[in-house]
Amino acid sequence: MKKLSNLFLATAALLFAFAIVSCSKSKNNTPTPVKATLYDTLGGNVMVADPAHAGKMIEKGRLAIRSVIDSTIFVIAGDTRINGHFTVLLGEVTKGNLSGFTELSDNLTTFVAVGTGAKDYQYTGLSMTAAHDPAQNPRMNGKASSADFDAFVSDVVTGATKNGVPTSIIGSLGKIIVSLKAQVVQK
Ligand code: HEM
Numbered sequence: 001m002k003k004l005s006n007l008f009l010a011t012a013a014l015l016f017a018f019a020i021v022s023c024s025k026s027k028n029n030t031p032t033p034v035k036a037t038l039y040d041t042l043g044g045n046v047m048v049a050d051p052a053h054a055g056k057m058i059e060k061g062r063l064a065i066r067s068v069i070d071s072t073i074f075v076i077a078g079d080t081r082i083n084g085h086f087t088v089l090l091g092e093v094t095k096g097n098l099s100g101f102t103e104l105s106d107n108l109t110t111f112v113a114v115g116t117g118a119k120d121y122q123y124t125g126l127s128m129t130a131a132h133d134p135a136q137n138p139r140m141n142g143k144a145s146s147a148d149f150d151a152f153v154s155d156v157v158t159g160a161t162k163n164g165v166p167t168s169i170i171g172s173l174g175k176i177i178v179s180l181k182a183q184v185v186q187k
Contacts, residue, residue: 037117038172045120061118064163066109072159073105081151088139100139115176128183143187152184153177 036044043060050058058066077083077090092100107125114123130136132144144152156177160170 039117062113065112067163068160069108070105071162072156075155075158079155082148085141087141128180132184144185145187146185149181149185
């Protein structure tokens with residue numbers, strides 16, 4: 001099983017341990033603040049109906065992230081600046097094969113969920129370095145440049161905006177994404 005980078009986890013922890021969600025009483029009856037994560041801010045582990053799978057439930061935070069991820073994949077698919085890197089995926093989807101899309105959506109959603117503080121999932125996909133190295137991941141068509149990375153970030157912002165994610169949260173997500181640039185950009 002591959003691990004998320006320590007840098008990512010450390011950055012995510014620092015970035016998102018900021019909001020107070022619940023209190024417990026200390027000896028002198030002073031409420032002790034408990035820090036909430038960005039995942040909590042996105043809805044956390046409250047179970048809601050999964051609109052994509054009738055009869056199934058999903059954590060509200062995961063659903064919010066998956067919605068952004070799926071929108072972003074569609075934005076990327078139409079973005080000629082970077083869609084050339086996704087030829088394997090787009091070739092499959094064009095033929096009606098959604099297996100790669102479903103796996104990518106799931107992996108990306110879990111990656112972001114864990115990075116924002118989700119406790120109920122474990123990311124088992126490729127490391128960020130391996131995922132973006134064509135020699136290790138044949139689904140990555142060519143190495144990404146700095147300009148590709150910037151285009152990717154703008155597509156994530158578009159995907160998040162389409163889903164009504166508040167600007168402040170988009171800013172926090174952006175900081176996480178930028179912290180991974182050195183692993184993703186390999187040329
Ligand atoms: C910080 C930004 C990024 C993050 C967090 C990220 C994350 C991921 C993750 C989690 C995967 C799935 C790995 C797996 O299947 O095990 C993936 C795959 C991939 N990423 Fe990224 N990525 C980022 C930026 C980019 C950029 C800038 C490009 C190119 C412009 C890119 C192109 C790809 C491609 C082509 C794949 C394979 C897609 C497929 O399965 O068909 N990524 N990425």
